[in-house]
Amino acid sequence: MGSAFSVVASVAILRSTFNEMIPDEVRGYIWSITRRFSTEITMVIKESHDGSTNRLFKAVVTYLDGHALSNSVLPKRLTVGKNENVRNFTYGLERNSEIVDVFQGVTMKWKFNSDINSTSHFETRWYELKFHKMHAELVKKKYLVHVLEMAKMFKDRNRIVRFHTIRHDRWSSSGVNLDHPMTFGTLVMDGDLKETVLNDLDCFRRGKEYYRKIGKVWKRGYLLYGPPGTGKSSLIAAMANYMNYDIYNLNLSVVTSDSSLEYLLLHVPNRSILVVEDIDCSIKLQNRESQKGDEPADSYRGPQVTLAGLLNAIDGLLCCCGDEKITIFTTNYKDRIDPALLRAGRMDRHINLSYCTFSTFKQLAANYLDINDHDLYCHIEKLMEKVKVSPAEVAGELMKAKGSKTSLEDFITYLESKESQEEKSSTAPPLASNVDGNRPEPQENGNNISKSGVQDQSSHTETEAADMGNVGGYSVKAEFANIIKAIFSKHGDIAANSCLQSKQCRSSLLEIVCRIIQKLQKAKLKDLKETELKSMLSELQDLESMRLEVGWLHKRLDEIVEAMRLFELIAVSEKLSDTIFSTEVKLNCIYNKSLVEGLI
Numbered sequence: 244m245g246s247a248f249s250v251v252a253s254v255a256i257l258r259s260t261f262n263e264m265i266p267d268e269v270r271g272y273i274w275s276i277t278r279r280f281s282t283e284i285t286m287v288i289k290e291s292h293d294g295s296t297n298r299l300f301k302a303v304v305t306y307l308d309g310h311a312l313s314n315s316v317l318p319k320r321l322t323v324g325k326n327e328n329v330r331n332f333t334y335g336l337e338r339n340s341e342i343v344d345v346f347q348g349v350t351m352k353w354k355f356n357s358d359i360n361s362t363s364h365f366e367t368r369w370y371e372l373k374f375h376k377m378h379a380e381l382v383k384k385k386y387l388v389h390v391l392e393m394a395k396m397f398k399d400r401n402r403i404v405r406f407h408t409i410r411h412d413r414w415s416s417s418g419v420n421l422d423h424p425m426t427f428g429t430l431v432m433d434g435d436l437k438e439t440v441l442n443d444l445d446c447f448r449r450g451k452e453y454y455r456k457i458g459k460v461w462k463r464g465y466l467l468y469g470p471p472g473t474g475k476s477s478l479i480a481a482m483a484n485y486m487n488y489d490i491y492n493l494n495l496s497v498v499t500s501d502s503s504l505e506y507l508l509l510h511v512p513n514r515s516i517l518v519v520e521d522i523d524c525s526i527k528l529q530n531r532e533s534q535k536g537d538e539p540a541d542s543y544r545g546p547q548v549t550l551a552g553l554l555n556a557i558d559g560l561l562c563c564c565g566d567e568k569i570t571i572f573t574t575n576y577k578d579r580i581d582p583a584l585l586r587a588g589r590m591d592r593h594i595n596l597s598y599c600t601f602s603t604f605k606q607l608a609a610n611y612l613d614i615n616d617h618d619l620y621c622h623i624e625k626l627m628e629k630v631k632v633s634p635a636e637v638a639g640e641l642m643k644a645k646g647s648k649t650s651l652e653d654f655i656t657y658l659e660s661k662e663s664q665e666e667k668s669s670t671a672p673p674l675a676s677n678v679d680g681n682r683p684e685p686q687e688n689g690n691n692i693s694k695s696g697v698q699d700q701s702s703h704t705e706t707e708a709a710d711m712g713n714v715g716g717y718s719v720k721a722e723f724a725n726i727i728k729a730i731f732s733k734h735g736d737i738a739a740n741s742c743l744q745s746k747q748c749r750s751s752l753l754e755i756v757c758r759i760i761q762k763l764q765k766a767k768l769k770d771l772k773e774t775e776l777k778s779m780l781s782e783l784q785d786l787e788s789m790r791l792e793v794g795w796l797h798k799r800l801d802e803i804v805e806a807m808r809l810f811e812l813i814a815v816s817e818k819l820s821d822t823i824f825s826t827e828v829k830l831n832c833i834y835n836k837s838l839v840e841g842l843i
């Protein structure tokens with residue numbers, strides 16, 4: 244111990260003697276010689292660069308906090324804090340402290356420095372990055388980019404989702420922290436619906452290159468539908484937390500004009516979720532002209548947004564401005580929504596959230612009561628086959644009492660009283676059942692619920708699949724399931740060799756093929772427009788560049804184009820020769836036939 248002290252003391256004496264005795268210029272020269280033989284390079288990353296804030300400096304702060312300070316041996320001193328808008332504690336280096344990061348097996352030494360100007364008291368801060376000079380290319384080309392990318396990821400992960408509302412036709416300036424506890428861990432869903440939604444979101448998040456490649460705006464639209472209390476708002480919160488996107492709540496009833504709506508939508512930033520709740524109610528707006536006519540001019544206080552305005556604003560925004568945006572519409576009455584709003588490209592996925600099944604009840608009981616099984620479950624299961632009950636109702640009942648047995652008993656009483664109420668109402672004369680007005684019962688599957696009110700579990704599963712079908716492991720809209728089956732049986736799995744790896748992305752490609760087939764199925768040659776054909780052909784080219792085997796469809800489209808041209812020629816020709824006449828007879832066959840005959 245004593246000898247260690249004497250070594251340190253001698254070094255200190257030597258250093259001060261060196262500094263005092265040797266003039267500045269000579270010292271500088273000696274250091275420059277030493278540096279020449281040094282194997283290390285030092286990069287200095289200052290807080291400001293070329294007179295403006297240095298993005299790299301900010302990224303280093305976040306990177307070291309999120310990566311190096313959590314993965315390496317901690318320095319002896321570090322700073323720690325927690326700001327309002329972040330989820331976790333944030334750590335940083337203290338002045339003059341160092342930390343080592345390892346990237347692709349190479350050691351990167353970071354040091355934080357700061358200096359306070361004695362007159363202006365202005366603090367200058369900078370980081371030093373030291374590495375062996377043989378790794379200079381690695382640092383320049385890869386490591387710094389890695390720091391920037393990781394910092395962005397850590398920042399996104401740590402930020403709290405914010406909720407924005409509208410005030411005077413503008414988004415509230417910074418919104419409020421959402422801090423909603425609902426996650427995909429606590430949200431209960433039937434069957435593999437949760438997994439399907441998660442896969443869809445993952446695929447979307449990773450889809451930047453894919454969307455760019457196929458020339459589409461990077462956006463996704465979801466329609467959540469189902470009776471009240473089945474988890475539509477909860478799913479939105481879970482999605483926002485999962486994606487870490489802010490929510491922009493578009494309450495159409497407070498927007499005063501179509502142009503304000505356009506402005507609002509244009510100012511939804513990237514990586515956000517735009518939510519329009521109860522879209523069926525908002526869509527009544529399209530009739531405001533007629534409402535105005537029925538009422539005195541000054542009594543009309545209704546919203547000023549039209550359906551056309553909404554469609555334009557959504558398409559305008561999504562087609563040209565911004566990236567990575569999700570739009571969600573919710574409704575209790577899917578059949579009341581104008582089909583224009585639901586068409587593919589606007590709402591890509593229709594997700595049906597329905598009444599509780601016994602399986603979802605068990606998930607809720609596990610969440611709320613910490614139990615996985617109970618003697619009373621058998622009785623509950625039988626009752627739930629007869630009584631429709633929403634997750635919100637189950638949650639409400641399970642929260643009432645403390646003990647699990649009491650809770651379950653109370654829940655049974657609740658189900659029994661619902662059952663007897665439903666029996667009474669189903670035996671009541673028709674007039675009596677209409678006494679409460681003519682608002683139909685909300686749809687759980689896009690169809691009216693059966694009169695007896697008994698939840699038919701099998702039809703529930705069937706109709707749920709009506710929105711998300713599964714063919715050969717591909718999750719596609721059920722309306723496309725039969726088309727895909729027909730394609731696969733004639734041409735095999737045309738997506739098997741696609742350059743896209745995930746089934747979810749391949750499913751989206753298959754849906755594009757189905758959409759083309761569907762258009763052809765509906766159209767006759769005389770109705771087809773050249774522009775439509777061109778857009779189908781360019782979609783096919785995109786699909787082929789993704790190595791989808793659609794040559795057979797391409798060939799048919801070429802034939803149709805050819806037939807169209809010939810027919811136009813005939814139509815303009817004044818002199819019909821015999822040959823042309825016989826061609827026309829042939830063409831007329833195509834003209835009146837299904838355009839997909841023999842194709843699949």
Ligand SMILES: Nc1ncnc2c1ncn2[C@@H]1O[C@H](COP(=O)(O)OP(=O)(O)OP(=O)(O)O)[C@@H](O)[C@H]1O
Nearest residue numbers: 429430431470471472473474475476477634635638
């Ligand atoms: N699927 C679910 N998983 C877990 N909890 C749920 C679920 N659905 C509903 N709940 C519980 O019920 C409450 C109300 O549900 P939520 O507001 O999400 O339903 P909703 O479908 O949006 O209803 P509404 O159509 O009336 O707006 C939630 O706060 C949550 O506690």
